[in-house]
Amino acid sequence: MCEDQKTSRLLLDQITDKWTILILTVLCKGPLRFNKIKRNMDGITQKSLTQCLRRLERNGIVCRRVIPTSQVGVEYSITPLGRTLETPFQALYRWALDYSSDVSQAQEDFDRRNVG
Amino acid sequence: MCEDQKTSRLLLDQITDKWTILILTVLCKGPLRFNKIKRNMDGITQKSLTQCLRRLERNGIVCRRVIPTSQVGVEYSITPLGRTLETPFQALYRWALDYSSDVSQAQEDFDRRNVG
DNA sequence: CAGAATCCTCAAAGATACTG
DNA sequence: CAGTATCTTTGAGGATTCTG
Secondary structure, rough: OHHHHHHHHHHHHHHHOOOOHHEEEEEEOOEHHHHHHHHHHOOOOHHHHHHHHHHHHHOOOOEEEEOOOOOOEEEEEOOOOHHHHHHHHHHHHHHHHHHHOOOHHHHHHHHHOOOO | OOHHHHHHHHHHHHHOOOOOOHHHHHHHHOOOOOOHHHHHHOOHHHHHHHHHHHHHOOOOOOOEEEEEOOOOOOEEEEEEEHHHHHHHHHHHHHHHHHHHHHHHHHHHHHHOOOOO
16 A cells, blocks of 8 residues: 555545534534534534544644634634535535435345344 | 434444445445455454444445355445445545645644644 | 454543633 | 543454354
């Protein structure tokens, strides 16, 4: 396996984790503050979200901006580089919506065959 | 968060795991036997590969076929449902290849900013 | 050859408390 | 509000052995 493949695999691992797709999906609609994102995620812990956003920021996919308000505020937005992920992610997301029933059916069939 | 979103999120988790994209990528080129796949993966253990293939089979994405030879043989091939994932996955894979250098650059910049 | 079964480890996620 | 810090837990994955 060549270097290119290793590098891109590492990258794939980083962008296809549990939360990234969902975070990017909501951020594509517009900038959001930390807790707003958290509320959109349903089930993510504050720690996981922080870690994920840090990695996305480090990879140049989201931008972190501190808002100078009376209360501390941090706004996350998608970068131009992050935008390039919009289409691939939408395709995946749409796939999941379009084919979820087919997959469910396949699962039922499989389980029926492998009962006993 | 509505049911559709939960379902598709579960599905997304299942198809965006560490190995699925790579396995589907090689199987798209043609059917392969277990150990052939394993050799293509570089780093996967037999256990992980088995688990992954089982899940893909259960989800109707790959087909498992026992070949009646002198030596036991099992061939895995992609299903029509699995084929529908080819385009989304290719888009992702191509993204990783196209933008890996941009991401690397972003990482360097980030790390430089956050050193001292 | 293609797994199943077992044991084991360690890294990731969760819970909780604290803070600029 | 948006985190950091610390501790604990759990379970996914690795190593190894065995088998139809």
